[in-house]
Amino acid sequence: MTGERNMAEEKIPVLAIMRPESYREKSEAIARDYGFEPLCVPMIKLEGIKDDGFEPFIQRVIDGTSDYVVFTSANGITFTLDKLTEDEKKNFITALKKRKVIAIGPNTEKELVRIGIENSFMPADYSSEGIVEALCPEVKGKTVDLARSAYGAKLLIDGLEKCGATVYETHVYTLSIPEGAAQKELIERTLSGEVDAFAFTSSMMVRGFMKHAENLGASEAVKEILSRAVVGAIGTPTGNTLKKHGVNANVIPDEFTFEALIKAMKKEF
Numbered sequence: 533m534t535g536e537r538n539m540a541e542e543k544i545p546v547l548a549i550m551r552p553e554s555y556r557e558k559s560e561a562i563a564r565d566y567g568f569e570p571l572c573v574p575m576i577k578l579e580g581i582k583d584d585g586f587e588p589f590i591q592r593v594i595d596g597t598s599d600y601v602v603f604t605s606a607n608g609i610t611f612t613l614d615k616l617t618e619d620e621k622k623n624f625i626t627a628l629k630k631r632k633v634i635a636i637g638p639n640t641e642k643e644l645v646r647i648g649i650e651n652s653f654m655p656a657d658y659s660s661e662g663i664v665e666a667l668c669p670e671v672k673g674k675t676v677d678l679a680r681s682a683y684g685a686k687l688l689i690d691g692l693e694k695c696g697a698t699v700y701e702t703h704v705y706t707l708s709i710p711e712g713a714a715q716k717e718l719i720e721r722t723l724s725g726e727v728d729a730f731a732f733t734s735s736m737m738v739r740g741f742m743k744h745a746e747n748l749g750a751s752e753a754v755k756e757i758l759s760r761a762v763v764g765a766i767g768t769p770t771g772n773t774l775k776k777h778g779v780n781a782n783v784i785p786d787e788f789t790f791e792a793l794i795k796a797m798k799k800e801f
Contacts, residue, residue, distance in 0.1 A: 544567065545567070545569065545728035546568070546569045546571050546726060546727050546728050546729070547569065547571065547729045547730075547731060547794070547797070548573065548718060548722070548727045548729065548730045548731065549563060549570050549571065549572045549573075549731055550572075550573060550576065550718075550730075550732070550733075550741060551572075551574065551576065551733055551737075551790070552574050552576050552578050553574050553577075554578070556572045556574075559572060562790060562791050562794055563794055566794045566798045567801075568794065568798070571718070571721070571727060573714045573718040574710050574714075574715075575709065575718075575736075575737045575744070576707050576709070576710070576734065576736050576737050576740060577707065577708045577709070577710045578611075578705055578706075579706050579707075579708060580611045580615070580704065581611075581682065581703055581705055582615055583682075583702060583703045585700060585701070585702045585703075586615065586702055586704065588700070589700060589702040590620070592700070593624060593627045593677065594623055596631075597675060598631060598676075598677045598700075599631065599632060599671075599674040599675050600631065600632045600633075600634060600667065600671065600674060600675070600676040600677065601631050601632070601677045602636070602676060602677065602678045602679070602680075602688075603634070603635055603636065603640050603643075603644070603680070604636040604640070604679075604688075605637070605639070605640055605681070606639045606643035607681070608640070608680045608704055609640065609643045609647065609679075611705040612624075612679050613647070625648055625649070628649055632653065633651075633652040633653070634652065634653050634654070634663065634667070635652040635653070635654045636658050636663065637654070637658045637788060637789060638654070638789060640654075641654050655667075658767075658788040659767060659768070659788065660685045660687040660688040661687070661691070663691075663692075664687075664688065664695065667697075668691070668695040671692060671695050672695060672697065673696055673697075674698070675697070675698045675699075676692055676697045676699045676700070677700050677702065678699065678700070678701045678702065679702050679704050680701070680702075680703070680704070681706060682703040682706040682707070683706070683707050683735075683736055684701070684703075685769065689701055707734075707736045709736070709739070709744075710740075715740075715744045716744065716748065719744050719754065720748070722754055722757055723750055723753055727761065728762065728801075729761060729762040729764065729797055729800075729801075730762070730763050730764070731764045731790070731794065731797065732763070732764065732766070732774060732781070733766045733790060733793070734766070734770055735769055735770050735772075735773035737770075738770060738773045738774050738777060738779075739773065742777045755777070755779055758779045759779070759780070762782050762797050762800040762801070763779060763780070763781045763783070764782065764783040764794075764796065765781040765783070765793075766784075766785070766788050766789070767784070767788050768784065771784045782797075782800055783796045783797050
């Protein structure tokens with residue numbers, strides 16, 4: 533009996549990680565560092581897009597008519613540069629060094645440093661509200677460019693415009709919900725009680741997970757299981773989306789990073 537009890541006590545909790553495939557290696561390493569067994573199944577797929585505002589955005593930065601350039605994720609930087617030729621990249625990065633560049637979160641800041649932008653500003657609060665609060669005192673009469681996904685919160689634009697800024701939003705990538713055997717299997721393993729914790733890093737991820745549960749006719753059963761599991765969310769908007777789907781997040785860390793989320797979730801075990 534003692535041996536059985538010790539084995540149960542030493543069981544490594546299984547953590548569902550649903551970030552895009554490109555984050556798999558890094559996410560698994562962080563999860564293992566904090567004592568989880570990672571189960572990586574993407575519930576979000578990233579796809580580059582080029583909207584009508586892309587060329588004007590690049591031109592404003594190069595011409596110097598853009599005062600502030602805001603990147604809300606490292607993906608925003610990557611998908612912006614992917615659309616440029618080598619010469620255009622060089623000119624764009626050179627021009628960025630003369631603008632005030634805002635990095636939302638440490639990963640975005642690291643990506644900017646990697647391409648040679650070392651003087652970016654990172655607000656202490658990585659939310660839309662935090663960006664508006666940090667920039668509001670200085671953006672009146674200024675031009676602000678946002679390069680982000682097609683699912684960015686409108687709150688950021690509205691807030692900056694209320695502060696007197698002219699805001700341009702450029703969609704450089706979009707998010708979709710992947711469909712496949714892996715996604716179905718995650719729901720099935722959830723239903724069989726094999727998953728102990730769930731890390732939700734965006735509202736889109738919540739919608740993807742719940743959509744796959746619904747496809748299997750298992751929405752209510754999954755909600756019941758989540759009510760007994762450790763559920764973590766990055767940011768209040770993600771937590772609110774979970775709530776709309778009838779799920780309460782146990783953990784919403786003050787710092788909006790994946791590692792901070794996993795560290796906080798580990799404390800629940």
